[in-house]
Amino acid sequence: MSLPCGVYNETYTKDFALARTKTHWGLLIGWVVLVMALPLFIGPTLMSWLTLVGITAFSSLGLHIITGLCGQMSIGHTAFMAVGAFTYANLAKYGLHWIFAIIVSGIYGALVGTLFGLPSLKVKELYLALTTLAAQFIIPWVLLEYFGGGFGVVPPDPEIFGIVLKKHYHFYYLAWIFTLVFTYFVFNLGRTKMGRAYKAIRDHDLAAEAMGINVGLYKVSSFTLGCFIAGIAGALLVIWIGRADVEHFTIMESIWYLAFIIVGGAGSVAGVFFGVLFIRGLWELSVILSGVLIEGFPALPESLTSAVPTILVAGVIIVFVILEPRGLNHRWAIFKESYRLWPWSYW
């Protein structure tokens, strides 16, 4: 991290600190307060969109561990979310307290994720991606057949301190508190022994093994951690939507999650948020835009509202992979650097 002119790290504690200058602290507190205070000022539409962004970002943190940190491509992320979702819905329906149900759904997600991560002991890269693709087909099918996916499972509304959670801002706070707490965890994970081992495996697995890293163990554990988060994200999604349904966990959704990571910039936590905000925002804008188009030109086909956003998002992914593989976060870094050096910045 580059620091402003005249600020140096003098101790190890300072070197390891997350927020180092007063500006950092100010920005950090400012952002948290902004996120927490936002529901006071915005309407229900924007709030539910932000709730969706929060849950998506939370789930993307899980994929960030698998794909961004450890470099294992997972095309089945929403399948692991579905495991959590159905675990939560079924357990809550049978009367387990919802907080325990959330934790159990995370654990179940982690178990299933570990199971489908096990092939990473034997196969690499694209073959591994294909086993996650298989998970994307097998898991929703099993849920559909044996866990009531066909009609959807409706859990009771969660309740805390006598308050039933069913207002927009309840869900908003639930999603964002989870997201903020786990952002802190995941950000720190990248700086621990485990996270550095992941990055070493991502960059060169043979070299990592030569350095004494247990490659197989770490690959599988990245799936365990990432799918734990995915499971919880699925539970949060169910709490927000009100029912668990396999329709929310299709392969297209999984591709979207990959897109968040890629467009944001693989391997950085900030990139996750950039990617989610950018693509979800783009989607929302293009839905509005195509709605306006349909009103203006009734001759256009009905399917425009779903097709145009899909095409647009796909185009954005293609453009980003070809022109800016390092993602939005790289642009942000360039911006920060030129701001730091202003007025003598040179790019």
Add this chain to the structure above:
Amino acid sequence: MLDSILFSVFPGIVNGCVYALIGVGFIMIRKTSGVFNLAQGQIVIFGCYIFYSFGVDIGLPIWGSILGSMVVGITLGVLVERGLMRPLYGQPIMASVIITLAFALFLEGILSLGWGNEFLVAPRIFPRGVAVRIMSATISYDQAAIIFFTIVMFALIIYFFRKARMGIAMMAVSEDQTTSQSLGIKVARLVAISWAVACALGALGGILITNISGIHYSMTEIGIKAIAVAIIGGFESFGGLLIAGLLVGVCESLGIAFIDPYVAGGSVREIVAFVLMTIILMTKPYGLFGWEKIERV
């Protein structure tokens, strides 16, 4: 008993042939450029819709519209290679796989925009009626045609890769890109050709199978099943690919006949290929007939 087994095996053989036919394109792309083309299913269904449009909207004769959709497929393949794959030379292989995923999403949008949500019935290529009858099991003309066509196609493909100059060059490229480039093989051109052939063959296989079932954009799953078949067969032998296709197809229809009555709602058909693929990947990662490459980690 034998009767019901035969009754369910024949449709399975037909489906398996189509999987193998689509899988050929996938393997060719994989071998020449190392890319897993996850957009295969979308390309296949795109070809089917083009066939429909040529046949119904424009009114070409059937052979004309088959040729037309294959030409469109070839063009699409070359365009994808030029526009999406070539800028990524030298990038990690993951990047190009993500590009194919995004391209799949893109085509999905185009399909639902262009042809809507309804099941479309393309003009029939073969007449209705029963060609072969063994006990109560029957094979209709279009099913027989698919089986026959697949056998011919595979004979041609195996000949192509054993004897033809270009086929041997493709095998060389799959073995080592850099060496074959330095020996004077035009790798980029071969990659473009393999994309073109993959798209054309995919379109053809799709046309044949949708002639029986009707076209809908949710059928893009067939492409992913074809990928599963290719994994099961391994990447080195085309005969192995055909066997893997038949294996998956027959397992699917046996599953429909004998397991489905005990399953609540849907059909095991949707997951048989993936379960088989996962098992194969866990036990024999290079497929049933693939060459084992020694590589640790």
